[in-house]
Amino acid sequence: MSEFPSDGVSDRAPLSPERIELAALALIEREGLGGFSIRKLAAALGCKAMSIYHYYPSKGHLLDALVDQALADLLPLPPAELGWRTRLRQAALDWRRMALRRPGLFLFLATHRMNTPLALRWLDDLLALVRGGCASEEEAARLFRAIGYFLAGAGLDETAGYARGPSTVTPVPPEALARDYPNVTAAARWFAPDEREATFLRGLDALLDGWAAQRPDATQ
Amino acid sequence: MSEFPSDGVSDRAPLSPERIELAALALIEREGLGGFSIRKLAAALGCKAMSIYHYYPSKGHLLDALVDQALADLLPLPPAELGWRTRLRQAALDWRRMALRRPGLFLFLATHRMNTPLALRWLDDLLALVRGGCASEEEAARLFRAIGYFLAGAGLDETAGYARGPSTVTPVPPEALARDYPNVTAAARWFAPDEREATFLRGLDALLDGWAAQRPDATQ
DNA sequence: CTGTCAAGACGTACAGTGTACGGAACCTGA
DNA sequence: TCAGGTTCCGTACACTGTACGTCTTGACAG
Numbered sequence: 001m002s003e004f005p006s007d008g009v010s011d012r013a014p015l016s017p018e019r020i021e022l023a024a025l026a027l028i029e030r031e032g033l034g035g036f037s038i039r040k041l042a043a044a045l046g047c048k049a050m051s052i053y054h055y056y057p058s059k060g061h062l063l064d065a066l067v068d069q070a071l072a073d074l075l076p077l078p079p080a081e082l083g084w085r086t087r088l089r090q091a092a093l094d095w096r097r098m099a100l101r102r103p104g105l106f107l108f109l110a111t112h113r114m115n116t117p118l119a120l121r122w123l124d125d126l127l128a129l130v131r132g133g134c135a136s137e138e139e140a141a142r143l144f145r146a147i148g149y150f151l152a153g154a155g156l157d158e159t160a161g162y163a164r165g166p167s168t169v170t171p172v173p174p175e176a177l178a179r180d181y182p183n184v185t186a187a188a189r190w191f192a193p194d195e196r197e198a199t200f201l202r203g204l205d206a207l208l209d210g211w212a213a214q215r216p217d218a219t220q
Numbered sequence: 221m222s223e224f225p226s227d228g229v230s231d232r233a234p235l236s237p238e239r240i241e242l243a244a245l246a247l248i249e250r251e252g253l254g255g256f257s258i259r260k261l262a263a264a265l266g267c268k269a270m271s272i273y274h275y276y277p278s279k280g281h282l283l284d285a286l287v288d289q290a291l292a293d294l295l296p297l298p299p300a301e302l303g304w305r306t307r308l309r310q311a312a313l314d315w316r317r318m319a320l321r322r323p324g325l326f327l328f329l330a331t332h333r334m335n336t337p338l339a340l341r342w343l344d345d346l347l348a349l350v351r352g353g354c355a356s357e358e359e360a361a362r363l364f365r366a367i368g369y370f371l372a373g374a375g376l377d378e379t380a381g382y383a384r385g386p387s388t389v390t391p392v393p394p395e396a397l398a399r400d401y402p403n404v405t406a407a408a409r410w411f412a413p414d415e416r417e418a419t420f421l422r423g424l425d426a427l428l429d430g431w432a433a434q435r436p437d438a439t440q
Numbered sequence: 441c442t443g444t445c446a447a448g449a450c451g452t453a454c455a456g457t458g459t460a461c462g463g464a465a466c467c468t469g470a
Numbered sequence: 471t472c473a474g475g476t477t478c479c480g481t482a483c484a485c486t487g488t489a490c491g492t493c494t495t496g497a498c499a500g
Contacts, residue, residue, distance in 0.1 A: 107331060111327060111331070111376065111380070113380060115392060117392060117400075120400070120401050121400075123401070123403075124400075124403045124404050125403075127403035127404060127406075127407055128403045137409075138410050141409070141411065142415075142418070142422055142423070143423075144407065145377070145410070145411065145419050145423070146370070146422065146423030146426065146427075148373060148377070149369070149373030149374040149377060150366070150373060150423075150427075151369075152369075152372065152373035152376060153368060153370060153371065153374075153376075154369040156330065156372055156373075156376075160332075160333060170335075171335045172335060172337060177340070180340070180341075180344075181340050181343070182344070183348045184340060184344050184347060186347075186361075187361035187364065189357075189361070190358050190361030190362055191361065195362075198362070199361075199362045199366060202362055203362070203369060206366065206427055206431040206433075207366075207370075207423065207427045209434065210427055210429035210431070210433065211422075211423075211430070213429055213433065
């Protein structure tokens with residue numbers, strides 16, 4: 001609020017939601033979601049754990065604020081001039097870029113219900129976009145859901161390395177993998193990070209093409 | 221191992237991987253993944269926490285064993301006589317049914333890398349199945365991935381209520397939702413549990429149809 | 441200049457977590 | 471009877487989220 005901090009104050013910057021959320025995002029990307037704790041966040045901020053609870057009633061509320069920050073990058077949606085298909089593709093690509101920019105947070109983001117006003121705003125706008133290219137509310141709702149499934153799964157795959165959750169089981173050694181699982185071995189090349197954008201677009205386009213090609217009367 | 225427990229033994233059944241995993245699965249479905257702890261599992265088994273560590277080196281290893289149990293339901297894959305498309309659809313429906321049978325575990329299952337031999341066996345067989353209907357290794361790998369994205373997202377959506385993770389933020393009240401988010405409100409009907417199987421099949425078929433329709437030479 | 445007061449930061453404490461380590465109880469084979 | 475190995479348990483440690491009460495500090499009223 002005051003532009004100049006009065007000089008008697010301690011040399012640490014005062015706490016604020018912006019500062020806390022910025023540090024939290026950095027900590028999550030550095031340590032992973034599992035390594036993120038209020039105490040570590042407080043240490044990074046140069047304050048004590050309980051001070052953070054003056055701004056957020058619980059860790060969950062803080063994480064929801066971080067989700068809002070991430071979703072804010074996705075608004076507004078691509079402009080209407082681009083046309084339906086292009087807007088949808090662009091929104092999907094924006095989502096993917098957001099996931100790759102915040103791989104640590106993404107697991108939480110994709111896994112939890114979005115209840116905040118900003119998240120609902122984004123959902124509502126997106127539904128309006130999808131509706132524009134569909135013959136009915138039902139078609140729009142189902143296509144929205146199907147695309148959402150694809151986007152959630154893709155984002156999780158591309159950010160899974162950052163989970164850092166429960167300890168990993170001892171992996172199968174490479175030579176056993178090559179011997180016993182030839183199809184996995186053969187496919188591994190196309191699972192590499194460099195290939196993921198192509199797979200993402202191929203799958204998204206297939207979904208949209210296939211959706212348009214189906215007769216919309218058959219609900220079964 | 222011994223068919224009859226010797227009679228001097230305590231009246232509690234002895235620990236075993238089967239008993240532990242059964243109780244763990246039940247506990248996870250009862251309390252959710254977040255409410256699952258080694259101490260609670262021990263209490264349910266009538267033993268102490270550290271006894272469980274005699275069978276699993278860590279909680280993560282136990283969870284991996286549970287994933288194996290869940291994936292075991294998916295093997296063998298649907299028989300070859302059914303034809304490619306039908307087999308793929310059936311395998312996808314089997315996956316969905318497994319998710320709905322173990323909603324509490326599914327979050328962990330979909331979120332963590334599958335490294336165990338059984339999981340790799342399942343992946344390898346599934347890749348072989350997909351390969352049978354594709355023109356190249358590349359096509360098969362990408363289609364497999366795209367289907368996997370869809371399946372992971374769908375399963376998460378259908379089991380999200382069981383997350384019970386971090387506390388939920390205070391939700392937007394219904395009248396504000398109806399006023400400010402008309403598209404969400406309009407679509408809600410098609411998001412209901414009863415509609416999910418139809419959405420699932422519609423999306424899956426769209427993806428498969430669209431994939432087949434695309435020219436396989438264009439990697440872009 | 442001084443007293444009041446609320447907001448912000450902190451200290452302490454509690455219940456719960458995974459799990460390392462060492463010891464106790466038991467079953468089995470000699 | 472005794473040795474040895476398999477199970478199981480008691481204790482302890484580091485860490486978590488967070489409830490509750492206290493202290494500091496800066497702004498403002500008189």
